Amino acid sequence: MTSYIECKNIVKKLKGNHVLNDISFSIKENEFVVLRGHNGSGKTMILRAIAGLLTLTKGEVSVNGLVIGKDIDFSEHTGLLIEYPSFIPVYSGFQNLKFLASIKKKVSDEEIKEVIRKVGLDPEDKRKVKRYSLGMKQRLGIAQAIMEKPKLLLLDEPTNALDKKGINLILDILKTEKENGTTIVVASHDDTLCENSVVDRIIDISEGKLEDADE
Known part of the structure; x- marks a missing residue:
């Protein structure tokens, strides 16, 4: 190899x-x-x-x-999570990942929701990310790193x-x-x-x- x-x-x-x-x-x-x-x-x-x-x-x-x-x-x-994840604080978790996904347009809304579920979060949660705990932000950071199947x-x-x-x-x-x-x-x-x-x-x-x- x-x-x-x-x-x-x-x-x-x-x-x-x-x-x-x-x-x-x-x-x-x-x-x-x-x-x-x-x-x-x-x-x-x-x-x-x-x-x-x-x-x-x-x-x-x-x-x-x-x-x-x-x-x-x-x-x-490449999927990347370096140091503390940074998101748009007034967006929900789903809105943040949808915004990031719009750059390459490689994943659908349903695929974004699925990866959010995979890390133990609720894609229908309307809370703004600024109200997330550190652990929730970390999970969301991992979701964004893997969502485009790097x-x-x-x-x-x-x-x-x-x-x-x-x-x-x-x-x-x-x-x-x-x-x-x-x-x-x-x-x-x-x-x-x-x-x-x-x-x-x-x-x-x-x-x-x-x-x-x-x-």
Whole structure:
């Protein structure tokens, strides 16, 4: 199986400090990999680099053979949740996802409602998102990341603000996504997620350096 994601000697400096320091690893197609590390370790920066949201100081990232920032600005078939999800506060959950879906026009209203149900929310809930709890916003963020059936799913701390029931639901969703052929990269320090059997491999990140890619 060929590599789907390649990170080659990636370096990112901010204000003279290395937030990423010569990191290299590869991820195979349909693999579920967790980037594990504490806050500030650099794991979110790696996700941003893979997503095309970060200009590297050195090195390169490629997805499916195409170099980010050179061949393409970002991988088109990517579902993304990085840091806290941001929505239009005066729209309902359904209205927010419908607005986002209107950009690519790949999913129908019924498909949007179905993915909202999948994450444990009610698509008929008329409440504005500004009245959602943190856990509800997190669920909605995961819904928007998976609604267009991406080939690559990048999630930053997807279990944040979720109780045990919510975490198990998200793990079931990620298992289904993997079964459907999605390549999944998650940044997390949640042991419940890291130790789940659906995860293929853990890459440990500390202070911007690779500790163990377990390849």
